[in-house]
Amino acid sequence: MNRLEGNVALITGGGRGIGAAVAVRLAEEGADVVLTYENSADRAAGVVEHIKAGGRRAVALRADSANPAALTAAVDEAAALFGRLDILVNNAGVFPVGPLEEVELAELDRTLAVNVRAPFLASQAAVRHMGRGGRIISIGSNIAQRAVFPEMALYSMSKSALTGMTKGLARELGPRGITVNLVHPGPTNTDANPSTGPHAQAIAGLTAVGRYAEPHEIAATIAHLASPDAQYTTGTSLHVDGGFTA
Ligand code: NDP
Numbered sequence: 001m002n003r004l005e006g007n008v009a010l011i012t013g014g015g016r017g018i019g020a021a022v023a024v025r026l027a028e029e030g031a032d033v034v035l036t037y038e039n040s041a042d043r044a045a046g047v048v049e050h051i052k053a054g055g056r057r058a059v060a061l062r063a064d065s066a067n068p069a070a071l072t073a074a075v076d077e078a079a080a081l082f083g084r085l086d087i088l089v090n091n092a093g094v095f096p097v098g099p100l101e102e103v104e105l106a107e108l109d110r111t112l113a114v115n116v117r118a119p120f121l122a123s124q125a126a127v128r129h130m131g132r133g134g135r136i137i138s139i140g141s142n143i144a145q146r147a148v149f150p151e152m153a154l155y156s157m158s159k160s161a162l163t164g165m166t167k168g169l170a171r172e173l174g175p176r177g178i179t180v181n182l183v184h185p186g187p188t189n190t191d192a193n194p195s196t197g198p199h200a201q202a203i204a205g206l207t208a209v210g211r212y213a214e215p216h217e218i219a220a221t222i223a224h225l226a227s228p229d230a231q232y233t234t235g236t237s238l239h240v241d242g243g244f245t246a
Contacts, residue, residue: 003227005030008082010075012036012065012122013092015044017190018139021215022089023047023058025223031087032057034078036071038064038092057082065092065118066110075125085129087226090119090138090162095192096154103154115158120165123180132177135226136169138162139218140184142241148206159184163237170235179234181225186241188213208243 009026013019014035023035024047033051037044037060044060051058059081063074079085094114096107119138126136143152144159162182170180187203189195195204195212204211221240224230239245 002030003223003229004087007031007086007226008034008078008084009087009089009226010034010036010078010085010122010126011089011091012063012071012118013038014089015040015047015060017192018185018188018215018218019089019091020047021219022091022222024050025216025219026087026089026226027051027054027056027058029223029227030056031226032082034059034061034074034081036061036063036065036074036092038062065122066113068117068121071118071121072125075122075129079126079129084131085126086131086133087135088122088126088130088137089222089226090122090136092118093139093141093159097151099151100153108154111154111158115155116161116165119162123165123169127173127176127178130176130178133228133231134173134176134178135230136173136178136180137222137225138166138180138182140182140237142184142186142239142244145184145237145239145245166237167235174234179225179230181230181233181235182237183218183221183225184237184239184241184245185218186213186239186244188215188218190215206244207241208246211242213240213242
């Protein structure tokens with residue numbers, strides 16, 4: 001399918017995990033892709049090579065999402081490199097876990113900077129480049145809806161903030177033809193949450209389908225939301241969680 005032919009997409013944290021799968025899928029659907037990374041330069045380069053081998057343009061930019069100047073510069077550079085910006089996927093995220101009393105101020109600030117402030121700032125920078133048909137898609141979490149495990153209040157708080165941002169931006173940007181949506185993955189087999197991890201079997205058991213997702217299964221929904229097929233879908237939160245929150 002070439003639903004995204006002629007579009008330019010920016011994916012934060014696109015060097016590995018869900019972000020890499022999104023970058024590859026959007027390119028397969030015809031988009032040129034810019035992805036950001038913080039530490040995974042080699043893996044980001046690998047994703048870029050893979051996309052280029054498929055015939056699309058791709059670039060990886062180092063940009064720490066916690067650094068507002070670096071993040072907004074990456075958004076502007078993405079638009080400058082390929083002449084436009086149609087799709088922003090706010091994917092980069094951190095996953096703090098620990099007892100309430102042990103959460104340090106630096107970790108609290110860093111989590112809010114990466115998981116909340118960055119999606120807001122990237123969206124703010126992106127809409128300066130977007131025209132009608134623009135797409136902002138953020139990655140939340142099933143844990144924002146169902147806080148089934150202890151010691152995840154900070155993560156859950158950070159991801160649930162995206163619900164308000166998504167609704168508010170959908171309202172504001174709807175008249176400009178830009179849609180804004182939120183995807184809540186369930187347990188997905190990545191470095192952050194490997195399906196072979198010590199608690200994986202118990203986690204998989206909390207889904208209706210009894211297994212982890214692979215990153216490409218999350219990417220498929222993001223490709224739909226990015227496409228013209230989803231032009232009447234905005235302000236919504238979509239759970240791609242195997243029934244974890246059912
Ligand atoms: P991974 O830990 O596997 O990958 C995290 C990605 O985010 C990496 O590409 C990493 O880049 C990037 N990243 C982290 N911090 C920064 C930063 N400060 N600046 C730029 N990039 C950064 O995570 P997943 O792929 O599993 O998660 C992707 C998203 O999906 C996250 O928002 C996560 O919260 C969410 N999610 C994941 C679930 C799961 O089960 N896997 C479930 C629900 C939600 P680099 O390697 O370059 O540092």
